[in-house]
Amino acid sequence: MSLDSIDKRILEVLQNKGRMSNAELSDMANLSASACHRRVQRLEKDGYIRDYVALVDPRKVGRPTTVFVEITLSGQADEVLDAFEQAVARVPDVLECHLMAGTADYLLKVVAGDTDDFARIHRRYLATLPGVAQMQSSFALRTVRQTTAMPI
Amino acid sequence: MSLDSIDKRILEVLQNKGRMSNAELSDMANLSASACHRRVQRLEKDGYIRDYVALVDPRKVGRPTTVFVEITLSGQADEVLDAFEQAVARVPDVLECHLMAGTADYLLKVVAGDTDDFARIHRRYLATLPGVAQMQSSFALRTVRQTTAMPI
DNA sequence: AATGAAAATATGGTCTC
DNA sequence: GAGACCATATTTTCATT
Numbered sequence: 001m002s003l004d005s006i007d008k009r010i011l012e013v014l015q016n017k018g019r020m021s022n023a024e025l026s027d028m029a030n031l032s033a034s035a036c037h038r039r040v041q042r043l044e045k046d047g048y049i050r051d052y053v054a055l056v057d058p059r060k061v062g063r064p065t066t067v068f069v070e071i072t073l074s075g076q077a078d079e080v081l082d083a084f085e086q087a088v089a090r091v092p093d094v095l096e097c098h099l100m101a102g103t104a105d106y107l108l109k110v111v112a113g114d115t116d117d118f119a120r121i122h123r124r125y126l127a128t129l130p131g132v133a134q135m136q137s138s139f140a141l142r143t144v145r146q147t148t149a150m151p152i
Numbered sequence: 153m154s155l156d157s158i159d160k161r162i163l164e165v166l167q168n169k170g171r172m173s174n175a176e177l178s179d180m181a182n183l184s185a186s187a188c189h190r191r192v193q194r195l196e197k198d199g200y201i202r203d204y205v206a207l208v209d210p211r212k213v214g215r216p217t218t219v220f221v222e223i224t225l226s227g228q229a230d231e232v233l234d235a236f237e238q239a240v241a242r243v244p245d246v247l248e249c250h251l252m253a254g255t256a257d258y259l260l261k262v263v264a265g266d267t268d269d270f271a272r273i274h275r276r277y278l279a280t281l282p283g284v285a286q287m288q289s290s291f292a293l294r295t296v297r298q299t300t301a302m303p304i
Numbered sequence: 305a306a307t308g309a310a311a312a313t314a315t316g317g318t319c320t321c
Numbered sequence: 322g323a324g325a326c327c328a329t330a331t332t333t334t335c336a337t338t
Contacts, residue, residue: 022313054163054166055205061163099294100220103290107290140252144251147247
């Protein structure tokens with residue numbers, strides 16, 4: 001159920017090099033290949049490792065602009081929230097959506113090509129989201145740090 | 153330099169299954185294994201694919217709480233910004249840091265165990281960041297959507 | 305771009321501690 | 322229960338066409 005120091009080491013390594021071969025990984029963990037392999041399988045089965053993914057450079061595929069959008073809904077009823085969440089999950093340009101405590105109800109992270117492209121995304125998708133009372137967009141000028149690696 | 157529809161298909165697939173075998177990937181792309189392999193190598197070499205990583209479940213490793221922290225600096229001089237950015241990059245609990253346009257100067261995405269753990273991170277790391285004039289933290293109650301896949 | 309051969313890697317069994 | 326060693330299957334990689 002819980003992780004020993006070897007498991008943590010494996011997770012740390014795979015979080016940074018997800019395609020490392022089992023042979024090399026077993027070296028990093030000071031284990032035999034089979035022992036290492038069984039640990040990785042357990043970490044996958046138990047849900048510690050959710051997925052392996054390739055990270056694509058946003059600039060290379062025309063999405064250099066990150067915009068955070070704070071959204072206030074017109075009500076707090078479950079139906080309003082559910083409808084909003086289902087709709088927002090279908091927008092491919094929205095990478096993240098968080099239900100927030102405090103001022104705004106939701107915080108969205110959106111990737112766009114530029115400000116014009118964000119205007120397109122806004123018109124086409126965001127403006128049609130149900131139950132929205134207020135929306136405030138903040139542009140990122142530059143991303144200083146961006147990682148998917150959890151501190152272990 | 154640019155991507156045809158087959159390249160895009162390959163990126164889409166690898167963004168969701170980063171450890172897919174080249175054999176299976178070549179099926180998805182309707183290519184021979186060798187042709188597919190050369191495409192992937194080119195996408196890696198040209199920087200379209202930045203990395204392969206394992207995604208670890210934040211809940212499983214004791215980081216179920218996401219906090220967004222808006223930070224205003226005491227000045228806009230390059231030295232102030234540089235010092236801040238170098239310091240923030242060393243905090244393992246900060247997964248993202250964006251320089252923002254508009255109200256706040258920086259937006260940080262922090263992962264914590266719970267509110268008490270965030271208090272620890274705040275005391276130990278955030279409170280010691282240089283040049284900070286104001287800091288406002290917003291807790292995420294629930295993450296509705298979280299993906300690393302760029303729309304292609 | 306396809307084919308086939310060689311090398312590397314992953315996977316699963318079995319034994320031992 | 323966990324690790325090491327070994328055998329086999331799969332995959333990658335590269336030369337050739």
